Amino acid sequence: MEVKTVEALVSVGARYVGRAPAFEVEPAWWSEVEAITRHLDQLLGVRTFVLRLVRADEAVIGRGGRVVYHVEALDEPRPGVLDESPLPEWDSIVAAHPLRSTWAEVGGPSRLIEWARDVVGPLDAIQVKTWNLSCLIRFPGAWAKATSRFCSIDADIIEHIRRYDETLAPAVLATSCENRWSLLAHAPGTDCWEPDRPSVESVVSRWVAVQASLPVDDLDAPQLLPHALADEIAPLIPRVALSDDEVSGLLRLVDRLPAIVGELDSAGLPTTLVHGDFHPGNWRSDGTHRVIVDWADTFVGHPATDIRRLHDFLPPEKRDHAAEVWTAAWRRAVPGCDPMRALAPMSVLGPLTYALMYQRFLDNIEPGERIYHQDDPAICLRSALDVAGCGL
Numbered sequence: 001m002e003v004k005t006v007e008a009l010v011s012v013g014a015r016y017v018g019r020a021p022a023f024e025v026e027p028a029w030w031s032e033v034e035a036i037t038r039h040l041d042q043l044l045g046v047r048t049f050v051l052r053l054v055r056a057d058e059a060v061i062g063r064g065g066r067v068v069y070h071v072e073a074l075d076e077p078r079p080g081v082l083d084e085s086p087l088p089e090w091d092s093i094v095a096a097h098p099l100r101s102t103w104a105e106v107g108g109p110s111r112l113i114e115w116a117r118d119v120v121g122p123l124d125a126i127q128v129k130t131w132n133l134s135c136l137i138r139f140p141g142a143w144a145k146a147t148s149r150f151c152s153i154d155a156d157i158i159e160h161i162r163r164y165d166e167t168l169a170p171a172v173l174a175t176s177c178e179n180r181w182s183l184l185a186h187a188p189g190t191d192c193w194e195p196d197r198p199s200v201e202s203v204v205s206r207w208v209a210v211q212a213s214l215p216v217d218d219l220d221a222p223q224l225l226p227h228a229l230a231d232e233i234a235p236l237i238p239r240v241a242l243s244d245d246e247v248s249g250l251l252r253l254v255d256r257l258p259a260i261v262g263e264l265d266s267a268g269l270p271t272t273l274v275h276g277d278f279h280p281g282n283w284r285s286d287g288t289h290r291v292i293v294d295w296a297d298t299f300v301g302h303p304a305t306d307i308r309r310l311h312d313f314l315p316p317e318k319r320d321h322a323a324e325v326w327t328a329a330w331r332r333a334v335p336g337c338d339p340m341r342a343l344a345p346m347s348v349l350g351p352l353t354y355a356l357m358y359q360r361f362l363d364n365i366e367p368g369e370r371i372y373h374q375d376d377p378a379i380c381l382r383s384a385l386d387v388a389g390c391g392l
Contacts, residue, residue, distance in 0.1 A: 001026045002026065002027070002063065002064055003025060003026045004024070004026075004063065004064050004065060004067050005022055005024050005066045006023055006024070006036055006066075006067055006069065007020070007022050007069070008040055008048075008069055008071040009054060009068065009070050009090075009093065010040075010072075010073050010077065010082060011071070011072055011073070012072070012076060012077075013106055014094050014106050016086075016090045016094070017073065017084065018077070018082025018083050019083045019085070020043060020044070020082055021043075021081075023039055027063075029062060029063045030062055030067050031062075031129050031131035031372075032129055033069075033127055033128070033129060033130050034127065036069065037050060037126075037127055040071060040073075043081055044073055044077035045077065045078035046073050046075040046076070047073070047074040047075070048072065048073050049110070049127055050069050050130050051069070051070045051103070051104045051105070051109070051130070052069065052070050052104035052130070053068070053069060053131065053368060053369050053371070054068040054070055054093055054368060055067075055068045055368065056068065061371065061372070061374070061375060062372060070104075072107070074110070097366040099365055100366050101132060101135070101146075101148055101366075102146060102180075104132075109127055109135060111179075112146050113144065115144070115174075115183075116142070116144035116181075118174075119142075119173055119174045119183055120139050120183070123139045123142075125137050125144075126138045126139075131372060132148065132370075132372060133147065133148055133296060134146060134147050134148070134151070141185065141186050142184065143170075143184050144181065144182070145182045145183075145184065145296075146179070146181050146182075147296045148180070148364065148365070149364065150360055151296040151297065152222075153175065153180050153182060153220070153296075154182040154184065154296055155172045155174070155175035155183070156175060157221065157298050158170065159172055161214065161273075161295075164209070164213045164214055167291065168292055169291055169292055170185050170291055170293060171184065172184060187291045187293060188286040188289065189284045189285045189286030189289070189290075190285065191280075191282075191284060192281070192284065192285050193280055194315075195280040195283065195318075197321060199280070199285050199290055200280075200322050202290045203290050204325045204326050204329060205325055205328075207292065207306070208303070208326060209329065209332075210273075211303050211333075212330070212333035213333075214273055216300045219300060221298050221300050222299045222360075223299060223300045224301045224305075224356060224357060225271065225300070225301055225302075226261045226264055226265075226301070226302050226349050227261055229353070229356075230254050230258065232356055233254055233257070233352055233355070233356070233381075234251070234254050236356065236381075237251065237381070239359070240378045241378055242378060246381070246382065246385060250384075250385055253348070253384065253388050257352075260345045260349060261345070261349065263345045264304070264341075264342055266338070266341050267337060267338050267341040267342035268334060268336060268337035269303055269304065269330060269337055269339060270334065271300060271302065272300070272301070272303045273299075274300070274301045274303060274306055275298055276298050276305075276306075276309075277294060277297045277309065278305075278310050279309060279312075280314070281313070301353065302346070304339070304342035304346040304350075305349075305350055307322065307343070307346075308343070308350035326339065327339040347387045349384075351380040351384035351387070352381070352384045354380045355376075355377045355384070356377075358376035358377045361373045361376075362377070
């Protein structure tokens with residue numbers, strides 16, 4: 001398994017106390033931090049939390065290489081373990097930033113854990129994931145999650161969903177909309193990265209049924225509507241690092257968008273809540289019960305966005321089956337619609353939608369963590385251009 005080399009800059013509160021010796025951990029994903037705090041807790045003899053990424057190698061975005069984190073120790077570390085040499089750039093590292101995530105601030109993970117323990121009791125808490133989109137804490141039988149100001153609140157979205165299918169998402173134990181915190185019951189089973197046919201049939205058809213029933217007017221979720229794409233993509237193009245030929249091609253594509261959106265409309269599908277990251281790794285199954293997790297990327301938009309996302313993560317031999325299940329589910333939910341007509345235009349409109357989403361991430365996270373997404377808008381725009389260039 002691929003690993004990452006971790007360098008931890010450790011503070012007690014905001015006071016710098018030293019640099020830990022570099023160490024290797026797996027998995028290599030920068031946002032995965034459970035193995036990091038486990039190692040540091042043992043090394044330093046005190047509880048630690050990863051606050052945020054300070055910098056990382058750019059060889060492979062998101063994983064591997066040497067990664068530097070700001071780590072908060074909750075008490076004075078064991079003597080003689082850290083390199084206590086002054087760090088000239090420390091003041092700039094710890095300086096407040098208006099776009100910093102709340103859990104990346106000193107005391108941030110502790111505040112989330114304290115809130116969750118008011119509900120679940122004094123259970124052991126393990127920090128699992130931390131990056132610019134969320135912080136995830138595992139308790140026995142429960143998960144606490146904080147999400148960014150520009151993301152949806154998992155528990156809030158789930159409360160709406162469970163009114164129509166109480167088995168489709170984890171149970172909500174507590175919500176703090178003010179802090180954008182969710183406390184959710186554990187979903188048994190494993191992630192469905194390689195879903196079997198029953199899982200595809202169950203999850204896709206049940207999600208479509210909810211989408212068709214759930215009114216979107218009262219949802220606290222951003223909008224990414226196909227009819228707005230031309231107006232929103234045009235000003236995005238000059239902000240992204242693209243070749244002159246790519247810019248010219250995208251500007252021509254913008255001119256074609258009304259016709260492509262018209263073809264999408266001909267499918268007769270409604271504006272709905274879109275999961276936003278509907279890949280099978282966000283499904284959990286114990287073989288009998290199947291739930292969808294990670295609702296922070298939800299938005300109001302076109303439902304074909306989700307099947308397109310799923311298509312991109314499935315192996316080729318499973319894609320037709322998923323599309324058939326999705327199409328049949330929408331025909332049951334909206335008699336007279338023609339869902340198949342939405343698939344071709346969404347192959348262009350989907351990447352454009354995600355280009356806007358990723359740019360929204362970049363515009364709302366502090367500079368040090370933009371590395372996670374800095375290439376994503378260009379990748380999505382090129383994908384849309386490639387598909388459109390094939391004659392759609």
